[in-house]
Structures are given as structure tokens and as C-alpha cells.
Amino acid sequence: MRIARLVAALAAPLLLASCLLSPGRFVSTLDIRKDRSFTFTYVGEALAAETNMSDGKGGPKKPQPVSAEDAAQYRQVAEALAREQGYRAVEYVGGRTFRVDYQLTGTLDRGFSFPINLDAMALIPWVAAEVRKDGSVRIKAPAFGDMTQGAPGPQAPSNVDGREGTFTLTTDATLVMQNNEEGAAAGPPARVVWKVTPTSKTVPTAVVRF
Secondary structure: OHHHHHHHHHHHHHHHHOOOEEEEEEEEEEEEOOOOEEEEEEEEEEEEOOOOOEOOOOOEOOOOOOOHHHHHHHHHHHHHHHOOOOEEEEEEEEOOEEEEEEEEEEEOOOOEEEOOEOOOOEOOOOEEEEEOOOOEEEEEOHHHOOOOOOOOOOOOOOOHHHOEEEEEEEEOOEEEEEOOOOOOEOOOOEEEEEEEOOOOOOOOEEEEEO
């Protein structure tokens, strides 16, 4: 719920001045070890959403061609992201599409979110890990389900028509809960695979205890 509220709160002002990104075709993984080490990967596309998807009559607006000004902004976004640790490659490839190769290894002694970049104005997390005082961590991936699920107020924009991929969680720690209807493959390591499509509503969620 807290992440959903954050999405809604951030989305409204960003609509006017930023490049809001959503997943395209991708493969993403998150591996969490019982010593709190983790590795997160995202390889695939990021899609820039149009800032105004309404036709003024309450219906959806037809997609507009990318202007030279938009293309220049997207190249700047790619350059800003490329400077951040974890991006092994990021490239604007035309239209509203970026090609991304991201991998980050760290320790879950604090929260983690992807993507967050102030220069690129990429402020709405697709995947986030919340570290709790009880020795657990909650993982949520709003961009792989309904980004506005349970969020009051303005709805976060998303470009989900091109969204297709898998998000895989593996862990040798205790998997307390997960919301994949197909369940988790027994471990160690335990393994949960969420299939993501344009119509996916369930936000991938899991809790791991160290």
C-alpha cells in the first residue's frame, strides 16, 4: 500500500515534466541470499510513456509520433541512466524505446529500488525491496502488475501494451509468502517466476526472512 501511494503521489507532478518509463519486453531476476546479499538484473526494453494520453473527451488519445525535441530528451535520459552504477548498457533506440542491461549486487541492510534516477527523472520504482526491523524484507514489483493497485488519487501512467516478460525471485532464506498462483518451486533455493503480460493485474509480492 505504501508503494502504491508513493506511485500515485509522484506521478501527478511528473506527468508535466518528466520521462515516465515502463517495462517493455524483458527478463528480470532477483536473487536474495540468507547472508542478506542480493543480485538484481533487468535486461530488455524500457518504454517512455506519452505525458498526455487523453483525447480531451474522456477517451484514449492516438499515439503521437516522437518529435525531435522528444528524441533529444530521450537521448539525455539514456545518458543520465548510463552514468548510474548497475547499468552495463543503456541505449535510446528510437521511437519511445530504450534498450537496458542492468545488474546490481549489494547487501539488503537498507532498501533497494529500480529504476531511480533524479537526472533522468525516473522516480517511480518498478521493483522495490523494503527492509524491515523484524529481519525480513518485502519485495514488490508494481510495474509488473497494476501500478495503481490500491492507490488513491491520480493514477500513475503506464505504457503496458508492450509489456511482456518474466520476473524471477530466488532465495535460500526463508520464503514467508509470495502471491504467484502457480506457487514456488521448492529449494534451496526457492524459486518463484511471475509471467508478465499487458493484462497482468497482480503485483508480484513476496516476503523473505533472514
